[in-house]
Amino acid sequence: MNYCKWLSVCLMLCFWVPISWANQVIVVDNNSKPLANMVVYLKPSPSFDISAYPLPETPHIVRQKDKQFDPYIVVMRAGSKVAITNEDSISHHVYSAAGVKRFSIRMPKQSKSDVLTIDKAGEIALGCNVHDWMSSYVKVVDTPFYGLTDENGKVNFDDAPTGEYQLVVWHPQMQAEAQQQISKITLPKNDPLSIKIISDILPIPEQKALDEFEFWESY
Amino acid sequence: MKLVVIGLLCLSTSALAVEQKWSGIIDLSVANVDGTQSYLKGGLGKFRANNGTQLALSQFGLSHHLELSDKWSTKIVANGYWDNVDDGIGITEAVVKYRGLPTDSGYRVEVQAGIMYPNITLENLATAWASPYTLNYSAINAWLAEEVRHTGVKIGITRLGKFFQSPHSFSFNVEAFTNNDTTGALLAWHGWTQSSRQTLWHETIPVPHLPQFDGVLKGQAKQSDPFIELDNRLGTHISAQWTWRGKGRLLAGYYDNNANTKIVKHGQYAWRTRFHHLGVKWRLPARVEMIAQYMKGDTKMMAPEGFDAVNNDYQSANILLSRRWQKHTVSGRLEHFSVTDNDEMVADNNNESGRSLTLSYRYRIQRGWFIHTEFNWVDSERQARTSIGLPKHLIERQWQLATRYFF
Numbered sequence: 001m002n003y004c005k006w007l008s009v010c011l012m013l014c015f016w017v018p019i020s021w022a023n024q025v026i027v028v029d030n031n032s033k034p035l036a037n038m039v040v041y042l043k044p045s046p047s048f049d050i051s052a053y054p055l056p057e058t059p060h061i062v063r064q065k066d067k068q069f070d071p072y073i074v075v076m077r078a079g080s081k082v083a084i085t086n087e088d089s090i091s092h093h094v095y096s097a098a099g100v101k102r103f104s105i106r107m108p109k110q111s112k113s114d115v116l117t118i119d120k121a122g123e124i125a126l127g128c129n130v131h132d133w134m135s136s137y138v139k140v141v142d143t144p145f146y147g148l149t150d151e152n153g154k155v156n157f158d159d160a161p162t163g164e165y166q167l168v169v170w171h172p173q174m175q176a177e178a179q180q181q182i183s184k185i186t187l188p189k190n191d192p193l194s195i196k197i198i199s200d201i202l203p204i205p206e207q208k209a210l211d212e213f214e215f216w217e218s219y
Numbered sequence: 220m221k222l223v224v225i226g227l228l229c230l231s232t233s234a235l236a237v238e239q240k241w242s243g244i245i246d247l248s249v250a251n252v253d254g255t256q257s258y259l260k261g262g263l264g265k266f267r268a269n270n271g272t273q274l275a276l277s278q279f280g281l282s283h284h285l286e287l288s289d290k291w292s293t294k295i296v297a298n299g300y301w302d303n304v305d306d307g308i309g310i311t312e313a314v315v316k317y318r319g320l321p322t323d324s325g326y327r328v329e330v331q332a333g334i335m336y337p338n339i340t341l342e343n344l345a346t347a348w349a350s351p352y353t354l355n356y357s358a359i360n361a362w363l364a365e366e367v368r369h370t371g372v373k374i375g376i377t378r379l380g381k382f383f384q385s386p387h388s389f390s391f392n393v394e395a396f397t398n399n400d401t402t403g404a405l406l407a408w409h410g411w412t413q414s415s416r417q418t419l420w421h422e423t424i425p426v427p428h429l430p431q432f433d434g435v436l437k438g439q440a441k442q443s444d445p446f447i448e449l450d451n452r453l454g455t456h457i458s459a460q461w462t463w464r465g466k467g468r469l470l471a472g473y474y475d476n477n478a479n480t481k482i483v484k485h486g487q488y489a490w491r492t493r494f495h496h497l498g499v500k501w502r503l504p505a506r507v508e509m510i511a512q513y514m515k516g517d518t519k520m521m522a523p524e525g526f527d528a529v530n531n532d533y534q535s536a537n538i539l540l541s542r543r544w545q546k547h548t549v550s551g552r553l554e555h556f557s558v559t560d561n562d563e564m565v566a567d568n569n570n571e572s573g574r575s576l577t578l579s580y581r582y583r584i585q586r587g588w589f590i591h592t593e594f595n596w597v598d599s600e601r602q603a604r605t606s607i608g609l610p611k612h613l614i615e616r617q618w619q620l621a622t623r624y625f626f
Contacts, residue, residue, distance in 0.1 A: 091238065093289065098323040098382070106289050108238055127381065129320060129327075132388070133464065135381055173384075205386065206465045210500065211344075212508075212543060213351040214586065215625040217242070217282060218294075218316075219336070219344050 023157040024192040027149050027169055034153025035171075035197060037204075039075045039139045041146035042157055042165040042185070053144035053159075059083045059115045062126065062136055064092050064107070068207040069126060069136030073172070078121045078142045084113040093129040100124060100140060123179075125172070130218070134207055137172045160187050169195055173202040238286040244346045245624045246278040248354065254597075254615030255604075258409040259305040259416060261425040263604050265575075265597045266355070266617050267414040268304060275302035277354070277415060277621060280311075280347020292316045296347050298417055309419030310334065311348065311368075325382025331373040334420055334446075337456045337474060338373070338392055339363060341498045341510045342539065346625055348417060352510075352550040353579040354593045354619050357537045358411040359496075359514050365418050366405050366445035367474075369454065371396025386464040392472075394456040400449040400478045403492035403518030404439075407529050410571040411556040413597055413617075418445055430606050431567045436528065440486025449489045450479035458496075467501030467509075480521040490529075492518040503540075511538040530562040531569050539577075548581040556599075573599025587625045594618055 027035045044050070059081035063070045065088060076082060086092050086107040094113070095104045100122030105113045118124070121142035128134040145165070147155040165187065170180040176199035185193060209216070251272045256262025260269060268275070279299040286292045293315050299308035314333035321327045340360050342350040348364070350356055356364060375392040409427045418424060423442035426432055432439055458472030474496070478489040494516025501509045515534040522528040535556035542549055553576055560569040579593040595617040605611050 091240070091286065095320050097321045097325075102323075104289050104320050106238075106286065125381070127321070127379075129318060132379065132381075202384075205381070208465070210462075210465070210467065210502070213345060215242070215244075215345045215349075215351070217344065217346055219338070219340075219348075 023160055023187055023189050025149075025155050025157065025167065026192050026194045027153045027155070028194060028196055029201065030196065030198065032196070034149070034151070035201060036149055036151045036153060037073055037171070038149045038153070038197075039073060039141075039146070039168075039170040040149060040155045040195075041075070041141045041143050041168050041170075042160055042187075043143050043168060044145070044163060044165055048163070050142075050144050055080045060138075061085060062138070063087055064094070064128070064134070067128075067131050067134060067209065069128075069134055071136070072204055072207075073137050073139065073148065075139045075141060075146050075148055076118065077144060077146065078140050079117070079119055081115045081117050082138060083115045084126075086111050091130065092134075095127055095129055096124045097127070098125060104129075123172075131209065133205070133209055135205060139170055154192070157187070162187055167195065169197060171201055173204060175200045175202065240284040240286075242282045242284070242346045243626050244278055244280040244349050246276070246349070246354075246621055247274075247623075248277045248619050248621035249274050251618045252615070254617070255609055255613065257304055258405075258412050258414075258427065259424070261428040263409055263427055263601065263607070263609065265411070265413045265599065265615050266595065267412075267416045268302065268617065273303060275304075276300065277302060278347065278349060279308075280349060282347050290317055290319055292318070298347055298419065300416060305416065307419050307422055309421050311417050311419060312336065313420075321379055321382065325379045327377045327379060329373075329375045329377070331375075332371070334368065334370050334398075335373065336363060336368050337394060337396075337472070338458050338470070339367075339472065339474075339496050339498070341468075341470065341500045341512060349623075349625075351581070352539060352541050352548075353552060353577050354591055354621055355413045355415050355577060355595050355617075357512065357539070357552060357577075358413060358535045358554050358556045358575065359512050359537065361412045361414040361416075362406055362535075364414065364416065365412070365424065366402050366443075367399070368418075368420075368446060369396035369399040370446075371454075380462075380464060386466075388462045388464070390460040390462075392456075392458045392460075395453045396456070396476075397451070397453060398446045398448045399454055399476045400447055400482070400489040401443050401445055401487055402476050402478075403490035403531075404443045404488070404520065405445070406533060407490075407518060407520070407531050407558065407569045408603075410558055410569070410599070410601055411533075411535060411573065413575055413577070413595055420446060427603070428607065429567075429603060431564075435564060435566045438483070438486060438523065439488065444487050447487050449484050449487060450482040452477050452479055454478070465502070467499065470496075470498045472496050474516070480519055483523065488520045488528075490518050490520045492516065494533075506542060508541045509538065510541075512536070527562045528564055529567065529569065530560075532559040532561060533557065546583040548583075550577075550579040550581070552577040552579075568602040571599060571601045573597060573601075575599075589623045589625075591621045591623055592619065593621075
């Protein structure tokens with residue numbers, strides 16, 4: 001019994017040792033403060049065969065709840081699917097007027113859109129034609145190695161194989177050409193790689209009506 | 220996570236081709252007035268209620284929306300009033316709307332046609348043109364509610380800031396309209412009011428029971444019809460709006476009903492009425508909301524003999540501050556208003572100058588259901604009152620307690 005107890009304590013101690021994730025990227029601003037919700041993706045060389053990495057089957061979901069899109073930024077791989085839901089008790093009218101996929105979907109209360117397949121890499125800016133303050137972005141990337149930074153600015157690329165990549169950091173509010181910053185990296189990396197974003201990142205627009213009252217009509 | 224996704228995908232897919240929606244407001248109130256007979260009864264009182272205490276269904280508004288397609292919709296608003304002063308039920312607005320999708324360059328075109336308000340108010344934007352802030356409308360909005368509405372076409376273009384990575388959006392609207400040729404008559408003869416009554420499309424409003432209407436102005440009908448077309452000329456209203464996302468908006472415009480003052484039919488005279496308006500709605504620090512509006516204009520009505528029977532300038536300004544704490548909302552509004560009579564018709568003196576204070580408290584019982592109490596104070600001078608035995612200087616007070624249900 002005692003032997004088992006000591007063994008479990010030893011195992012726990014082993015896991016307490018700080019783990020250094022392989023291929024970890026930390027995105028920080030000019031003041032070295034971590035930046036959350038940044039799209040980070042690795043573009044392999046053109047000869048890299050990405051078809052070995054299957055597309056996710058479950059569609060990404062962009063929700064409309066409390067007259068807001070959630071999440072504000074979705075990143076997905078070209079060829080995968082996305083659906084939009086309306087969980088409010090009012091109608092919405094979602095559109096994408098520019099970018100790689102254009103659509104207009106009138107959505108009655110408590111409804112969902114058809115599942116959309118996004119084939120091309122690029123950006124989709126979602127808006128609601130009833131509520132102009134609502135906005136959301138879908139970033140479509142042509143690589144299986146992508147993610148969003150967490151609240152500590154971290155994102156991991158554990159499954160990216162050895163090789164050279166273009167590391168792209170993108171955010172809709174980044175004040176840079178194409179809202180992105182590109183650097184070159186070689187994997188694997190045993191220590192986290194810190195990427196400093198030189199351009200300003202403007203605050204995310206508040207998805208809220210100017211008026212707090214709930215019963216405004218469209219005048 | 221997968222369960223959440225599957226759950227979300229189970230939402231109904233009832234994407235109907237045509238979708239309709241009803242919304243409404245029921246406003247039941249008790250009002251106590253210390254003043255004089257209401258303008259709605261031919262008096263010169265500023266409130267819609269007469270002296271004393273009255274129970275009223277102050278507004279029963281019903282709004283029907285029909286979404287015909289992605290871009291086309293209709294909206295019909297009906298209102299009913301049972302207040303023992305001026306009971307009535309009927310249509311107040313009826314429009315067909317086109318709201319295009321933004322282009323890829325970030326511009327959106329909107330078109331609206333039908334019976335509608337000009338795009339001026341910054342307060343009365345809730346269901347059936349109610350104001351969520353106060354029970355009584357501001358003097359400017361009370362005038363719009365009474366006689367500034369029309370049948371028209373409005374075309375607007377908006378430059379959406381989010382397409383330009385900018386918090387600033389701009390709109391420009393042009394309206395052309397008819398059915399507004401007597402606009403200005405009631406403002407001239409009973410002056411500015413502090414009311415919450417919208418004239419129904421079929422209704423007429425009594426001109427005040429003043430001696431000149433049995434004398435020099437006896438050609439004027441006893442009831443003014445605010446939405447009549449007399450001269451078959453189009454009026455115009457142009458307005459521009461700047462919206463700073465999350466901060467506020469600024470609206471400015473110019474209105475000209477372009478009426479031909481040589482026309483009179485069945486005692487309804489065509490009034491040439493023009494005004495500028497400027498309004499701002501802004502979020503101040505400490506979550507205080509501010510709305511301020513200013514209007515300045517003139518109105519003219521011609522006697523059949525060819526001289527100006529009425530030639531008035533008018534203006535009004537107000538500022539409203541509102542702050543919400545959870546279920547409690549407190550709003551206060553200060554106003555100034557005036558009418559300056561420039562014509563030679565001594566027997567018809569339309570001069571007026573006044574100020575008012577509105578203090579309002581709203582308590583939210585549950586979603587859509589509110590208790591609302593309000594104090595109104597109007598201090599005004601109007602020479603015409605002396606012709607019916609009232610003092611030129613009058614202070615009118617009103618207390619209101621209302622329960623309002625929005626749905």
